[in-house]
Every structure is written in structure tokens, then in C-alpha cells.
Amino acid sequence: MVMKLHEYQAKDIFAEAGIPVPESRLASSVEEVMEAVEEIGYPAAIKAQVHVGGRGKAGGIKIAMDEDEARQAAEDILGMDLKGYTVDRVLVEAGVDFENELYVGITMDRSEGKPVAMVSTEGGVNIEEVAEENPDAIAREHIDPAFGLHPYQARKVVFEAGIPRDVAFDVASFLTTLYDLYDSNDASDIEINPVMITSDRDIVAADAVMNIDDDALFRHEDLAAMEEDAYENDLEAKAGEYGFDYVRLSGNVGIIGNGAGLVMTTLDLVDYFGGEPANFLDIGGGAKAERVANALDMVFSDENVDSVVFNIFGGITRGDEVAKGINEALESFDKIPKPVVVRLAGTNAEEGMEILNTDLVQVEGTLEDAVQRAVKNAQEVSQ
Amino acid sequence: MSIFVDDDTRVVVQGITGGEGKFHTRQMVEYGTNVVAGTSPGKGGQDVDGIPVYDTVEEAVDEEDANASVVFVPPAFAGDAIFEALDTDLDLVVAITEGVPTQDMAKVNKRLSETDTRLIGPNCPGIITPGEAKLGILPGNIFEEGNVGLVSRSGTLTYQVVSNLTERGIGQTTAIGIGGDPIIGTSFVDALEAFENDPDTHAVVMCGEIGGEDEEQAAKYIAENMDTPVAGFIAGRTAPPGKRMGHAGAIVSGSGTGTAESKISALNDAGVPVGDTPNEVADHIEDFL
Numbered sequence: 058m059v060m061k062l063h064e065y066q067a068k069d070i071f072a073e074a075g076i077p078v079p080e081s082r083l084a085s086s087v088e089e090v091m092e093a094v095e096e097i098g099y100p101a102a103i104k105a106q107v108h109v110g111g112r113g114k115a116g117g118i119k120i121a122m123d124e125d126e127a128r129q130a131a132e133d134i135l136g137m138d139l140k141g142y143t144v145d146r147v148l149v150e151a152g153v154d155f156e157n158e159l160y161v162g163i164t165m166d167r168s169e170g171k172p173v174a175m176v177s178t179e180g181g182v183n184i185e186e187v188a189e190e191n192p193d194a195i196a197r198e199h200i201d202p203a204f205g206l207h208p209y210q211a212r213k214v215v216f217e218a219g220i221p222r223d224v225a226f227d228v229a230s231f232l233t234t235l236y237d238l239y240d241s242n243d244a245s246d247i248e249i250n251p252v253m254i255t256s257d258r259d260i261v262a263a264d265a266v267m268n269i270d271d272d273a274l275f276r277h278e279d280l281a282a283m284e285e286d287a288y289e290n291d292l293e294a295k296a297g298e299y300g301f302d303y304v305r306l307s308g309n310v311g312i313i314g315n316g317a318g319l320v321m322t323t324l325d326l327v328d329y330f331g332g333e334p335a336n337f338l339d340i341g342g343g344a345k346a347e348r349v350a351n352a353l354d355m356v357f358s359d360e361n362v363d364s365v366v367f368n369i370f371g372g373i374t375r376g377d378e379v380a381k382g383i384n385e386a387l388e389s390f391d392k393i394p395k396p397v398v399v400r401l402a403g404t405n406a407e408e409g410m411e412i413l414n415t416d417l418v419q420v421e422g423t424l425e426d427a428v429q430r431a432v433k434n435a436q437e438v439s440q
Numbered sequence: 441m442s443i444f445v446d447d448d449t450r451v452v453v454q455g456i457t458g459g460e461g462k463f464h465t466r467q468m469v470e471y472g473t474n475v476v477a478g479t480s481p482g483k484g485g486q487d488v489d490g491i492p493v494y495d496t497v498e499e500a501v502d503e504e505d506a507n508a509s510v511v512f513v514p515p516a517f518a519g520d521a522i523f524e525a526l527d528t529d530l531d532l533v534v535a536i537t538e539g540v541p542t543q544d545m546a547k548v549n550k551r552l553s554e555t556d557t558r559l560i561g562p563n564c565p566g567i568i569t570p571g572e573a574k575l576g577i578l579p580g581n582i583f584e585e586g587n588v589g590l591v592s593r594s595g596t597l598t599y600q601v602v603s604n605l606t607e608r609g610i611g612q613t614t615a616i617g618i619g620g621d622p623i624i625g626t627s628f629v630d631a632l633e634a635f636e637n638d639p640d641t642h643a644v645v646m647c648g649e650i651g652g653e654d655e656e657q658a659a660k661y662i663a664e665n666m667d668t669p670v671a672g673f674i675a676g677r678t679a680p681p682g683k684r685m686g687h688a689g690a691i692v693s694g695s696g697t698g699t700a701e702s703k704i705s706a707l708n709d710a711g712v713p714v715g716d717t718p719n720e721v722a723d724h725i726e727d728f729l
Contacts, residue, residue, distance in 0.1 A: 058684055165542055167622040168653050170549035202546040243543050273541035275516055302686040306678070317620060317686025318594020318649050321675035322718065325700075328678045329716055337679075339686040342538075342577075342595075370599045372565060372579050403599055404579050424600060425717055 059245045059268040060284050063106045065148045067265035070242070071249075074234050077261045081150040090131035091124070093149035099123060100152030103130040107142040111183070115139050120152060141290065153261055158251030159220060160184050160195070161232055162266075163239045165246075172200040172239065174211065174232055176218040180251035206236035227260050228252065242280060243273030292336075292359055299351045301338055308333025310435045311356035311365040311395070315340050315374045323368045323428060330425075332432030335362045343373040349382025357394050363438035365397045366431035368424060369406075376401045376409025387417040396434040400427035441640040442569035442614045443589065443631070444532055444558065445508065449573050452477040452497060452506035452530075454513055454521045456488050460536075461512035464577050465491065468510070471580040473573040476504040497528045508532040510566065510575045518562060519544030526555050533625070534575045535562035545623040552625060559625025563687070565595035565617035578615070586611015588725055589635035589668075591628055592647035593620050593654075593687070597675060597718070601645055604722040610729065613641045620649070620687030628658035636666050643669050643728040645721055646712070648703055650676030651690040655703040663710035671724035672707045672714040674700045 062070075068078045082093035083106070094101045105117030112118050117139045121127035137144050158181035166173040177195040179187050187194050196218035200206045211229040220228050231252065239247045248266040255261060274281040296303030302317065306324075310332045314320035317339050324334040336359065340352050356365050369379050379401060387393055397418045401409045413420065419434075421427035451468070455461040456478025465488060469475050477492055477500035484495035494500045497509060509530055513521040518537040525533040526548070540562045552559050560567055566576010570583040582599055584606045592598040595617050602615060616631050618624055628646060635641045648655035655674065662670050677700040679685045704714045715721035 165546065165622060168657075170546055170623045172543075172546065201550060202543065203550050240543065243541055245542060270542045272515060272539045273543065276541075302684075304680075304683045304685065306680065314596070316594055316596025317690055318592070318597030318647065318675045319600055321594075321649060321679060321685050321690070322597055322600070322673075324679075325675060325677045326717060334678055337683075337685055370596045370603075372595055372599055373577050402603060403582065403596075423719075425719060 058271050060271045060274060060280070061108045062267045062269065062283060063108070064104065064265050065106055066283050067267035068262065070238060070267065071262055071265055074238055076231060076234055077259065078265070079151045079153055079261055079263065081148050083146055084131070084149050085135070085146045087128060087131040087135065090127060090147060090149055094121065094124070094127045097149060097151045101127060102150045102152055103127065103134055104148045104150060105134050105137070105139055105144040106146040106148055107139050107144055109140045109142055112139065117144065153253045153263055154256045155253035156256055157221070157254040159228065159254065160250045161228065161235065161252055162246065162248035162250065163235055166199065169199055172202060172236070174198045174200060174206060174214055174236065176214050176220065176228065176232065178219055184250060200236065205240060206233055208233055221254065223258055224254055224260050231260065238267070242267070242277060243270045244268060245270045292355070295358065296338070296355060299355060301340065301352065301355065303355065304337040305359065306334050306336055307361070308335045309361050309363040309439055310431050311335045311359060311362035312368070313338045313340060313352045313356060313365065314368040315342065315344065315370065319368065319370055323366065323424070326424065326428040327366070327432055330429050330432045332435055335359055344378065346378050346382035346385055349379050350386035353383065353386040353397070362395055364431050364434035365395055366427050367397060367399045368427055369401050369403070371401070371403030371405060373404070375404050376406040377412055380409035380412040383418060384412065384414045388414065393417055396438070398427050398431045398434065400424060441638050442572060443634040443638050443641070444614065444616070445567055445569050445573045445575055447474065447572045449508050449532070449575070450474050450476045450504065450506045451575060452479060452500040452504070452509045454479050454497065454509050454511045454525065456480055456491065456493055456512070457483050457486070458512060462488055464512065465489070467580070468574055471574045473575065476506050497524050501528045501530070506530065508575060509534070511535040511537055511562070513537060515539035515541070519548055522548050522559065523551060526551050526557050529555065530557055532558045532560070534560045534564070534566050535625070536564065536566060536576055538563040540621070542622055545621065549623055560616060561619040561624060563621045564619030564624070565598060567614065567616045569614045570612050576617070578617070582606055583615065584611035587613060587640055587642040587729070589613050589638065589641040589644040590615040590647070591631040591635070591644070592617050593649050594647065594675065597647050601647055601673065601718045601721055604719050605645070605725060608722060608726060610722065610725060613638060620690060622652065628654050629661045632658060632661055632666060632670070636668050641668060643671070643725050645671055645673070645725060647673045647675070649674060649687065649690050650679050650685065650700050650703070651687070651698040653698070656706045659706035659710040659712065662712055669728040670712045671721050671728070672712045673718060673721045674703045674707070674714060676700050
């Protein structure tokens, strides 16, 4: 998983490394926005600071030419719901008088197992669309992680991309700086889209994306401190507290299991047998009883859920611990809120079956039977 | 026959004195694996259940003639542990650790390409040749000796499919969990190639999942190079784009790459039947044998 930085956080890091960014202020109220534009002047961009892509199209970025427009933009954007996230901060930034928009980025090419630098003259638009429709418009250069991005490689990829010659060396130097940041911060992606070429033929980073590999946060205290709990809904926030891998979906069959592949398979089987999965919830390996009880609490608190299937194939997870957790969770209710089907296999499954309070759950022996029963339960409840 | 591990495999457990390392060393020994040494920096000279502990992998190789290692070292130190193993020219390194930073793995991957060592993982359940040896955390009792090879990105899904096979009396030559991370050592293609060259493997199960392009590359390899029949399974058909499904590598990107549909159709085009359920995969394997 990755930890996303906000544009303003990434720009602070870029600026410190010597990459030019437009003058800007962070603001969290209309008054603060008005103070900021007074200092910065017009035109000014008012940009929502939320962790979603496509902010511009969704109305999260506005350009103000005067005081009225700035106030209007601040009122519109602050507090707005942007794809499920509430905007509580905006970046107020000096508008750039630009002639061209470029794209530069660095990411991990998993099929090569190496980072790759990417440069394109088609900046300012969704680069994934460019990659699909016109892949030749993006020049790529793989980087040996033992040595880093050599300056000649940065020049090569910039020339290959057809960057105008008068700014080519500047873009190449952006790129080597970006790779240094990528490497030293354990970034998973780093991207400037667009890099603007100004009318004075300078270049400036008009946007900034920087995502950090959260497996590496242990060695980046400064970045870890920027982590914010930003969840799309309360359930995902709760999953974050419990430390579960959880994704909410739109169906009504709640799914709990161990191991990503098996949980995904359980979702697929719910769909295959005519049901609709409500969530992905992986309790991970070696879960103890309390974690199991928390998982049930999670799924029960989703109002869309009409029935639950609990599918465990124990390797390091032990069936007896799972059974204990299920009992604990269910015995606390006077009436079981939603029917639960349990399937236990693998390590200590037999011990688990002996412990499991079968008055409270329905037991099935195979994955297919368990899923079909849960789908049937859900259909009966929702009728 | 089998691939990558057998009764001649002499194992050193890296991180043998930790909780996980100690527990799974016992399980591996109980299964019959020849665990000859362990390492734990600073604890050289001690022993775990009579297995000698060394400070370095090099000593374990020099003193006990180890030729394979299993890494149970915590994620912050796992990259370093894999480098240490690679620098001693072991034949095989199996990295169980989950959560190794991706850039550490990119550096490991670079070093790996300069050695003859095989790396399996990280973030994987390991490898087992039933009746001979297991290196990792797979539950030994669900496996049976036989003629089907299995390679999978996921641990528990492997167990599910293996139990579907074993219940029907279909045993396995070797089963490998290659791991769910974006950068891994042994790929599907590497494992498929080894199974193709193993005369005792008469059919192969390949369990993939959404994300990346490894399954598509495997399909291409199967079509061009394999006579041994392969049956497949792909997890994540119902995964929405942009949401990571547990594994760091299991994500359908916004541009639509890495989808289950693309993987299933690539496999079907290569003549590989893909089961809708794990049990259907076992049906296909039964048909092959």
C-alpha cells in the first residue's frame, strides 16, 4: 500500500530539493484564502487538498482573476464533497503564464523490477490515457537501483521525448532531482503533471504527486508524521483502527477470510453463485480470537450486509483461535444480527469445530457449500 | 523427482531465534526437512532444539554445508538478510517475510540477476516437495506425494486448491507460493519451466490473481514452450479498479491493466482451462491425468 502526500506537502519537499514551484499558501477558511490571494496576486489557483485524482474535472480546482472570483472559489471548494472526501484545506497558488505543459514521472516498473523515468510533451492531461492511446508519446528509461539515474540517462529520455531544446537540460535536471527524492524517501510514485514552460522559458512544477511505500515508513519518521487518516467511509476508518485489509463493495454478503488470494476467491464465488459481495476483509495470518471478533464486528456494522460467510483455511492461522473468536463475538448478542456461515479447514480445524458454538452459526464443510448457503441467506433476508 | 527442493536440501533458517522462525523451524523439522543450521546475529554458539545457531550465513554454509535458506527476518532487515544469503552462493533462498520495502527488493532483484541463486518470495508461504522437504509455513498435512505441480501467488488459495486435489487422491510433485509482492524472485514462468523439465510432473496448476502482467507472460510461455498440461485459476474477478485487494501487487490500475478478464483470456488463448471455482481446477487436472 502507499501513503499519499498532499500536493502542498509534496511541493514543500520538491522546493526544498531545488525544484521551482509557484508561490503558494495553504488555507483552511475563506478569510485565509482572501489573505493569501492578497499577498500572491492574480490570477490565482485555488486547489482542493484531498487524496483523489482528477480534482480539476470534479470541480476541486478553480482559477480566480479577481477578489470576487477568489471568494466564490473559496466558498465553493472549502467544505465540498470531492468523490467522498470533504475538502478542509486549499492551496492558493500564483497562476503561471505558460506556453507548454510537460509530464515527468518516476515509478516502479514491476515487470522489470526496476524504477522507470517517464517524460512526455503531452502534460496536463491524464497520463494513463496518453499511455493507452498514444504510448509512443511517453519516453521511458529504466534505472539501475544500485547506481541511480545517471545524468546521461536523464538527458537521453528528455531528448527522446522531444522536449524543446532550450529547456531540455532544465527538465533533465528536474528528473535527476526527482529520482534522488524517489530513492531517498522510498517513494512508490513521484510525478509532476504538468511541468509548465513559462513565457520566459523557465520551467516550474505546477502540480506534484508523491506517494510513499508504507512498508518503508519505519525509516522515514518525517513522512510518517504527515500520514493522515483519510478514509472514504466510516467502515474503512474502522478497518484502519482494527488493522484489517478491508475494501467496501456494494453488495449484501459480508465476507471474512484469511489470506488475500483466498478472500478474493471467496468474493468471486459469491458473485459466481448469484450473490453480491459486500466487502473484502482479510484478517491476515495467525489471527487470534480478539481479531476474529473484531472482524465480525466490522462486517456486522455494515448496514448493507444481510448475511456473512467466514472462510478460513488455516496455515499459520489456527482453527481453534478462530472458533473462540466467533463464539466470543456472537455470544455477546441476544439475537445474532445476521446469519453467519462458517467454514474451517487446515491447521486445528477439527479442534475449532469442537469449540465452535454451532447454535449460533451455520457450518459448511467446503468453500462452495459455505458460499452458496451465505448467498441463499442473503437472498432470504433481503426479500 | 521434484523441483527446487528435495531430501538433499540442507536448510539454514535465517532468524531462527525469533518467534516465527523458531515455531516454523520445528514444523519444518517435524515434516522431515533437513534443517542443518540457523542464524541470528549475536546469538552464534547457541542452539534451537539442537540445531546450531551461527552469527552469519557464511559460517552456516562453511560449517554445516547448507545449500538453501529460509528467511524469517522482520521486514526492516529482510532485504539485508536476502543480500547476505545471495553473497554466500546458496542454491535457493526462500523469503517468507511480508512487508519488505519495494525499493529494497529492487536492489535485491538487481543483485539476484548477477548470481546463480534462486529466490522464492518474499511475502510467500514457501515451497514443499511432499514427503521430502518443506521450506516455509505451508501446512504439511494437506499435501500428498504425486504428479501435479502447483504454483501460486497466494498462500491460503494454494492450500484450498491443494486440498481439492488431495481429497481426490491427486498428489503433488512440488508446490510453490511465489508471493504477492510487486517484485519477487521466482516468477510463474520460472516455475512453469522447471515443472516442464521435471519428468514426474504430469500436470500443473497455476493460481494467479489480479495485478501486474505475470499471468499474461506465463500464458505466452505455456503456449510456446510447454507440453505438460496446465489448468489455471485467477482470483479477483470481482475486484473494483484502483482498490488494492490485500496483496501489495493485487491491484487493477485505472487504465484497466491487470484485470482478471485479461488474464483469463490470455490463459484460455494459450489452451489453459481456467476454473470458475478451485474445485473446477481440480476437475480439469483430473481430466488431464
